[in-house]
Amino acid sequence: MTALIGGLLATLGAFCYALSSVAIVKSARSAEGRGNDVLVSVLMTAAMSGGLWLFIGPPLPGADLAALIGIGYFVCAGILGNVLGRLTLFRSVELNGAIETGLIRRLIPVFAAVLAVLLLGEVITPVTVVAFLLVTAGVLIMMMRSFGRSGLLSAFSQSANPDQRKGRALALGSAASYGGSFVARKLAMQTMPDPLLGAFIGALTGLGWFGASALRTGRLCAGLAGMRLPSPWQLLAAGSMSIGQIVVFFALQLADVATVAIIASVEMFFAAWLAGHIFKTEKPPGRRFYIASLLAGAGVVLLAVSPMLR
Template identity: 35%
Template sequence: MSGQGFALLAALFYGMAGVTIAKGRSTARGDNGVFLSVLVTACMSGGLWRLQGQTDASDLLASDALIPVAAFIAAGMFSMVMGRTTMYRATEQIGPVATSLLRRLTPVFALPIAFLILAEVPTWGTVLGAALVICAILIHIGRPTLVSKGAVDAGWAMGVASAVFYALSYALRSYGLDRIPDAAMGTFIGALAGLLWMQGAAALGPKPRARLHRLYVDQGRWHWLTAITLSGGQLCQFFALKSTSVVVVATLGSLEVLFTAFLGHALLGRTRIGQARIWLPAGLAAIGTALLML
C-alpha cells in the first residue's frame, strides 16, 4: 500500500475513534480509556515489530541510533500522552466532529515545524490546502451549539493543543524514520515511553492508588474499540510517513472529518453530531486534501 493509502486508512480509523470516545464517555469512571489505548498501541506495534520489523533490539544500542530513538520517544510523548489526552478531553467537551475539524489544523502547524526540523519546503498547493482547512474550521466555530460557554472554550483550547502536539509528533517521527526506517519499532518505542510516563506520573503524584485506578478502570467495549482504532491509525500514520511527506500525511487526514460525520450519524444520531453544519467545512477540507493529491 502507498503512503497516501496508509494515510487515508489512518483517517478512517481516527474518524471511528472520535465517535467511540463520545460513546464511551457515558460509562467512563476514569480516563475514558486513554491509558488503555496507549497499552493496545504498544502491544500491536511491538508484535508487528517482532514479526516483520527491519531492526533488531541490539541495533538500538549503537551510537548512531541514539538521536533517532530520542526522536521516537519525544514523538510518543507528544502523540500518545499529550496529543491523545487533549483529543479525548476535546471530544468529550465539543463532540467528535468539531474535534476532528480542529485536528485538521495539524498540517497548518506542521508546515513551519517540518520546515524547521526537516527542511521540507511546502508547495503552493499545500499552502492553499492549509488555507482551506483554516476556512473550514472558522466556518464551523462561527456557529457553536453547546450551551456551556466554559465547556466550549475549554474544548476548543484542547482541540487546538491536540493539533499542535500531533504536528510535533509527525515531524519527530519522520526525522526518526529517515534514520531508522522501521515504523513498527518507532511506534512501539513511543507507546512504551507513554506508558512509563503515565504510570510514573500517577504513582509519584498525590493519591497514587486512586490515580493508578483511574488509568486501569475503563475497559468497556467502547473503550476497547477506541483503543484498537486509535492504535491502527497510529501504525498507519507511521507507515505513511515512510514514503510521503509530513504535510501530505497530516493534510490527508482531512477526510477524517467526513468519516466522523458519517459514522457519528450512524452511532450517535443526527442531533448529537450536528450534521447540518458539517458539510461545507468538510467539503472545504476535502478540497484541500485533493490539492495534495495532484
C-alpha cells in the same frame, strides 16, 4: 507510487482517528465509560505495534549514534502524541463532542507544516498550497455551521460556558502536540526507518510517563485497584486510535509531513459522518457538510496525484 501509498495510509489513519473520537463520546456517555480511556489506548498501541514488530519488523539496529538519535526522537514523539496529544484529545471530546473537537484540531497541518519547514527543510509546493486551501475552505464551511451566528472568535469568548472554553483550549493544545509529533516521527525515521518500532517506543514512553506520574502522586496502587475491564466502546476507541497511529507512522515514512498532516485533516469529515449518521451521537450534518466534504476531498485527491504532476 510511494507518495500515493503514503497518502492512502494517511486517509486510513484519518478515518481511524475519527472512529476513535466518536467511540470516546459513546464511552463517556456510558455508565462505565470514564477513567482509564487514555491508558487503555496506549496499552493497545504498545501491544499492536510491538506484536507486529516481532513478526514482521526488521532486526534491531546497532547501538550507534544514529540509532540513539532516532530513539530520542521517537521518545519525543511519544510524549507529544501518546501523552499530551491523547490526554487533551480525550478530555476535549468529552467536553465538546467529536465534531467541534475535530474542527479545532484541523490546525494540526499548520503546526506540522511550520515545524517541518523549520526543522526538516521541507519545501511547500504550489500544489500543496492549493490542496491546503481546498481543505481549509471545507473546514471554514464546517466552522460556520458549527459555531453558527456566534462566529469563530466568540467560540473562546466568555459567552461559552467554562466546559466549552476548556474543551476548545484542550483541542488547540492537542493540535499543537500532534503537529509536533508528526515532525518528531519524521526526524526519527531519518536515522531509524522503522515505523513499527517507532510506534512501540512511543507507546512505551507514554506508559512510562503515566506510571511515573502515578508513583509521584502516590496513586499507583489506588489506580490499579480501581481499574475496571474496558468497555466495548473504550476498546473500539483504543483500537482504532492505535491503528490510526501505526498507519500514520508508515505514511510519514512514504510522504512529506505537510502532505500527511493535510490529508489527516479530513478526520473531521469522517467524524461528522460517523457521529451524525452511523452512531447518532450528534446532530446529522446538513448540506454544508457535503459541500465542505467535496472541497476537502478534492484537496486530498490533488495531494494524492501530485507526484504524477511533477
